[in-house]
Amino acid sequence: MLSLINWRLKVTVNDGRAFVGQMLAFDRHMNLVLAECEEFRRVRPKKKSGETEAGPAQEMKRTLGLVILRGETVVSLSVEGPPPAGDDEKKNAVRNPSLFSGQPN
Template sequence: MIQLLNFRLRVILLDTQVMTGQMLAFDKRMDLVLSDCEEFRRINPKPGASGTAAQDKEQKRTLELVILHEETIVSMNVDALPPTLERQ
């Protein structure tokens, strides 16, 4: 996990939320600290809605600093290299 420090990660949570952010820290229980985090979550349509309005919508929210508890994490993927490696 230490090799992933400063990498931009995409983390999928139990409630299907997707968080993307730069990993700043982790602990022995695998709790994560993400900075410059963005949250993506699906909004279910209201019952009885029809047509294009009935499709699931995705809501994006920008968050500064997020701590993710290890029990809520389903999967993690590298989304981008650390800023220092991208410039080289």
């Protein structure tokens, strides 16, 4: 799990919803912290009187931002994409403070 920090993940929970976001943290209970998170869920329209079947299910999308998911509800994880390209530059800057000062290494 540690190797997935900052990666973009799709997390499915037991009620059928899916959350897509950048994983910032996790713990031993599989609680997850996702940044820039979006929620996806399937919604079936209600039957109108006189109809035998409801229309096709629609996928609803909602932007949530920072989310904490309880590990007990997590059903599956899958990788949606790599970490953002800017993260490598930030890590190098923290390891090498002279990048900020303008002085040679």
